[in-house]
Amino acid sequence: MATKVADQQLDKALKQLSYGFYIVxxxxxxxDLETRDEDWVSAATVSWxxxxxxxxxxxxxxxxxxxDLNETIQKAQSFSLTVLGKSDEKLIKQFAEQTEVDYSNSKVNGISYKEGETxxxxxxxxxxxxxxxLEDALTTPGDHLLFVGRIVSATSKDGQPITEADTRKHYEGTSPRS
Known part of the structure; x- marks a missing residue:
């Protein structure tokens, strides 16, 4: 059993890792869905x-x-990962909450999207x-699942990625609120 000091050291050590912000x-x-009769888009902020x-x-x-993101990735067998830049900070919270999709205008949480090759x-x-x-999904005893994706296409623009060090938002350590 870990001691309180060891737990504090683990929390501090985990916070030293670099974390960015992404939208999956x-x-x-x-x-192809059993529980829905219409297309389903799922998008969310991730840090890992x-x-x-x-x-x-x-x-x-x-x-x-x-x-919902977990379930939909497994059914779709594909996903995109968008790297957020320093000017995209507002999107972190916007995609951390409920996904709202406007299918008629191809927008998710107010952001336009197009269908990729997958x-x-x-x-x-x-x-x-x-x-x-999707290449593999790894189940762990933890509260997150690991998805391994083979990159089939990539786009890039000028800009610097935003990291947790740039914000007051944190998703690291021994709990999401530590």
């Missing part, structure tokens, strides 16, 4: 994303197990976007 988006057609292979190019993201929504924001085909 996915879409599944209604014809990293490159995990050079060849083939892979990224790994962590998504809450009890989230069917994943490619959002018109951020400084880079990676579109991925």
């Amino acid at each position: 988006a996915t879409r599944k057609g209604g014809e 994303a990293m490159q995990s292979s050079f060849h083939p190019p892979l990224i790994t993201i962590a998504v809450q197990k009890d989230s 069917g994943a929504p490619i959002l018109d924001c951020g400084i880079a976007t990676l579109e991925c085909k």
